Amino acid sequence: MLAEIGLAALALAFLLTIYATFASLAGARAHAARWRESGRRAALLTFPALLLAAGMLIIALMTEQYQLTYVYEVTDPRTPPFYRFTALWGSQRGSLLFWSLLLSAFTFGAISLNWRSERRLMPYAIACMMATLAFFLGMSLILENPFERWWISADGQAVARALIPAGATAPTEASLRAGAEGLNPLLRHFGMAIHPPMLYLGFVGFTIPFAFALAALASGDLSSGWLRVTRRWSLIAWIFLSIGLILGGRWAYDVLGWGGYWGWDPVENAAFLPWLMGTAFIHSAMIQEKRGMLKLWNMFLVIATFSAVMFGAFATRSGVIDSVHSFARSEVGFPMLAFWAAMTLIALGALLWRWNRGELRDEQQFANFLSRESMFVLNNVVFVALFIAIFWGSFALPIASELFLGKEVTIGPETFEFYVVPLFIAMYILMGVAPLSAWGRMSAARLGGALKLPLMLSLLSIAALILIGTNAAVASFGYGVVLFAGFVALYEIYRGAGARRRSLGESPLRALAALFGRNQRRYGGYIVHLGVTVIGIGVIGSTVFQTEVQHTLARGETVAVGAYALRYDEFTRAQAVDGRMMSISDVTVLRDGAEIARIRPRVDEFPQMPMTIAGAHSTLENDFYVLLISGGRERATFRIYINPLVNLVWWGGILLIIGTAIAAYPKVLPERPQRKREAS
Amino acid sequence: MRCQALHHSDQPLPEAAGQKRTALSEYLEQIVFPAERGNPAPTSPFASWKITWPKTARLLILCLALGWTAMLARAQGVEVTDNDVIQVAERMYCPVCENIPLDECQTTACQDWKEEIRAQLAAGRGPQEVIDSFVARFGDHVVGLPQDPLLRALAFIAPLLATATALGLGVITFRRFSRRPALSPNFGDAAGEQTDEVYRQRLEEDLRARR
Numbered sequence: 001m002l003a004e005i006g007l008a009a010l011a012l013a014f015l016l017t018i019y020a021t022f023a024s025l026a027g028a029r030a031h032a033a034r035w036r037e038s039g040r041r042a043a044l045l046t047f048p049a050l051l052l053a054a055g056m057l058i059i060a061l062m063t064e065q066y067q068l069t070y071v072y073e074v075t076d077p078r079t080p081p082f083y084r085f086t087a088l089w090g091s092q093r094g095s096l097l098f099w100s101l102l103l104s105a106f107t108f109g110a111i112s113l114n115w116r117s118e119r120r121l122m123p124y125a126i127a128c129m130m131a132t133l134a135f136f137l138g139m140s141l142i143l144e145n146p147f148e149r150w151w152i153s154a155d156g157q158a159v160a161r162a163l164i165p166a167g168a169t170a171p172t173e174a175s176l177r178a179g180a181e182g183l184n185p186l187l188r189h190f191g192m193a194i195h196p197p198m199l200y201l202g203f204v205g206f207t208i209p210f211a212f213a214l215a216a217l218a219s220g221d222l223s224s225g226w227l228r229v230t231r232r233w234s235l236i237a238w239i240f241l242s243i244g245l246i247l248g249g250r251w252a253y254d255v256l257g258w259g260g261y262w263g264w265d266p267v268e269n270a271a272f273l274p275w276l277m278g279t280a281f282i283h284s285a286m287i288q289e290k291r292g293m294l295k296l297w298n299m300f301l302v303i304a305t306f307s308a309v310m311f312g313a314f315a316t317r318s319g320v321i322d323s324v325h326s327f328a329r330s331e332v333g334f335p336m337l338a339f340w341a342a343m344t345l346i347a348l349g350a351l352l353w354r355w356n357r358g359e360l361r362d363e364q365q366f367a368n369f370l371s372r373e374s375m376f377v378l379n380n381v382v383f384v385a386l387f388i389a390i391f392w393g394s395f396a397l398p399i400a401s402e403l404f405l406g407k408e409v410t411i412g413p414e415t416f417e418f419y420v421v422p423l424f425i426a427m428y429i430l431m432g433v434a435p436l437s438a439w440g441r442m443s444a445a446r447l448g449g450a451l452k453l454p455l456m457l458s459l460l461s462i463a464a465l466i467l468i469g470t471n472a473a474v475a476s477f478g479y480g481v482v483l484f485a486g487f488v489a490l491y492e493i494y495r496g497a498g499a500r501r502r503s504l505g506e507s508p509l510r511a512l513a514a515l516f517g518r519n520q521r522r523y524g525g526y527i528v529h530l531g532v533t534v535i536g537i538g539v540i541g542s543t544v545f546q547t548e549v550q551h552t553l554a555r556g557e558t559v560a561v562g563a564y565a566l567r568y569d570e571f572t573r574a575q576a577v578d579g580r581m582m583s584i585s586d587v588t589v590l591r592d593g594a595e596i597a598r599i600r601p602r603v604d605e606f607p608q609m610p611m612t613i614a615g616a617h618s619t620l621e622n623d624f625y626v627l628l629i630s631g632g633r634e635r636a637t638f639r640i641y642i643n644p645l646v647n648l649v650w651w652g653g654i655l656l657i658i659g660t661a662i663a664a665y666p667k668v669l670p671e672r673p674q675r676k677r678e679a680s
Numbered sequence: 681m682r683c684q685a686l687h688h689s690d691q692p693l694p695e696a697a698g699q700k701r702t703a704l705s706e707y708l709e710q711i712v713f714p715a716e717r718g719n720p721a722p723t724s725p726f727a728s729w730k731i732t733w734p735k736t737a738r739l740l741i742l743c744l745a746l747g748w749t750a751m752l753a754r755a756q757g758v759e760v761t762d763n764d765v766i767q768v769a770e771r772m773y774c775p776v777c778e779n780i781p782l783d784e785c786q787t788t789a790c791q792d793w794k795e796e797i798r799a800q801l802a803a804g805r806g807p808q809e810v811i812d813s814f815v816a817r818f819g820d821h822v823v824g825l826p827q828d829p830l831l832r833a834l835a836f837i838a839p840l841l842a843t844a845t846a847l848g849l850g851v852i853t854f855r856r857f858s859r860r861p862a863l864s865p866n867f868g869d870a871a872g873e874q875t876d877e878v879y880r881q882r883l884e885e886d887l888r889a890r891r
Contacts, residue, residue, distance in 0.1 A: 256784070258781065258783075258784040263781070265779050266779060381843075381846075381847055384843075384846060385839075385843040385846070385847075388839050388842045388843050388846065389839040389843070392835075392838055392839045392842065393835065393839070396838075397831075397834055397835055397838070401826075401831060401834075405830075405831070407819060407820055407821075407828065407831065408819055408820065408821035409820045409821050409826050409831055409835075410773045410779060410820075410821045410822070410823065410824055411824065411825075411826075411835060412771075412773070412781070412823070412824015412825060413824060414771075414824055414825050415824065415825050415835050415836070418836060419839060548766070549763055550761075550762035550763055550766055551762070552762070609786065609787075610786050612786065637762065639766075
């Protein structure tokens, strides 16, 4: 019964999306309010319909309905309830349904919040959102149906069908339970509860800005309205994508067992590409808002961000690239490629048409090279260059090489680092210089004067680092550049709060609170910059100064690694509640002869693969990270990493999220009454 | 960068290097610098012949001795540590699971490859020689940096060219826009309002044209 209800809800949602698309388009073209309203209601209804469908699948997962092939493939009788729930997005079919559910939720939110304020754009935006949703639901219904069930056909063969074939019977419960496969071991981690949903929220969220951009192009309403709406929705999508990327790094660090958090894997890169484009848009949208410039470019960035999301979905789900993050090879590849190409071409065609009509002409000209808008344009160049280099190495070159030269290639970290290191240096320098520049005109003398203090502090920091014994010149320079961006953010906050204290006589804390309250976007942005600074320090420390060694130790033997020592104490074999066997080693971490921690690196043996689970002793200074490579009771081989400052990567990520939340949070107080109060 | 604490595997191990240096330097001193320079009498079998060797003959013997030492080292094998293997493996990729570095992969195929790396290093091959041998047999996809000169050039130069082209197109576009008269000559922070005004004007023009 669950499967029937789920399937009916899925089909209903699909029909609603088709209807909403055409009704909204008809209403917009014919200026028919009834059609527009009907399209809106149909679009709103897709959310409860998909909530019902997803609810049915969750109930099936939780109550072990193994006749559903999806439940059979991603769980088994030993799967704990927590992983039964997260299995909703653990494989292709469930995750497509989950993607659709999130898209319908975003559409519901966008319609509820923007229907009144953006009446001219909304029908076109709804049509775009519904067309995208219709595509994903169509794939769920036709190619990757999560409500497909096992049947025993009349000739005794096991077949998977959504509807019962003629003469078929249901298999026995016992045979289904015995054969259930269970969740991919890589996905049995607490991060699975948060990382994929956050990433999907980011990906799906970028559909809304794209829909509004396309609506503006289709309707010809290229006023500031679409940008205002788009920027806020972009920030919401960006914050989720950022959280998803940070959690993905943490998941890799904990589960993949290689002592790092970013491996330049193609699927990691596929998630990073829309983030780069989205970041470029968030910055350049400010130029259009403040100066009425870069209208064409902003439209292009919104389209490129959505296009990157769709390409990423295609790359991850089609099987065109293999990765620990990708889904198995599937039939959705070609439809996804076609949809990606069609949406991108339609949007670019509309953009060029409007551009050719002169409707995206800038209202101002670039005043000089040192102006803030010029700095933002350079910032965009850096992000686009990063996008090109990463896209080339991850997808374009491997695919082109295989197609035209018949050679498979793998592009590893050493190739990516060749580009991204100088580009990130440029990004940090611009992060430092741009906030101190002014809109319109800026003289070199004025900019130089503003830069003096942060630059001096950065140079002093480099000198201090050298004095305390940082012997790697590259690292000292890197720290200096990254700190420069951080000092500018702090300096700007200090200057703002100081100005309020002087003019209004406020206490430091009140001045700071009022500063953030009055200009959330600006100062929230500085917190984001501080977060990126902290991440930068963590990345430099954990890559340049990482120590990696492998040692085989007898029980009771100790080995020195850097300032630490590791003693191998004990070895245990145990079985977990879900049936996996675990080889657990007990080791003691020592520093200056004193025991500071006992950790238990282990290997989990799943039928599909072994999983190396690290044991780590974490401090703000570094992580002492140990992997059990092989061994037994008498001797064991360990790979030991010392990852200096790695925890700053996570702390910086938290700061970045706080900053974005401040910037995106709707203003509580209207501007005018506050001004009046302050004046009085 | 990732393995700063590791010694480079084509360098001899510290203790082995020390032993080699001692034996060789003693022999050198005995042959090249005879007793008149303050060294003890040569202890090599040639010393008992009591023949004054010309310089060329001494050099010949030196070369033979070096060759002999190298052959012995190669035949007996060099001690290879896990760290030496990791250092090579982390530059390579799993042959079965695409895009998984070899040193991190736990599959049987990867274990076999790591053992082969160990064997090749023990036979006296350098890290690059080992990698080259895998590339020659399995192709460029086993390493993170293509060894084929064309692919390597494409990996490094193409993004630079693409970025330069994008930058160039951007500059040309900005110049074209800069030459056009701006819609509004005013500078200010109310660009949004100006944009709305422009839009309203255009809307009114469209409506007038329709009438």
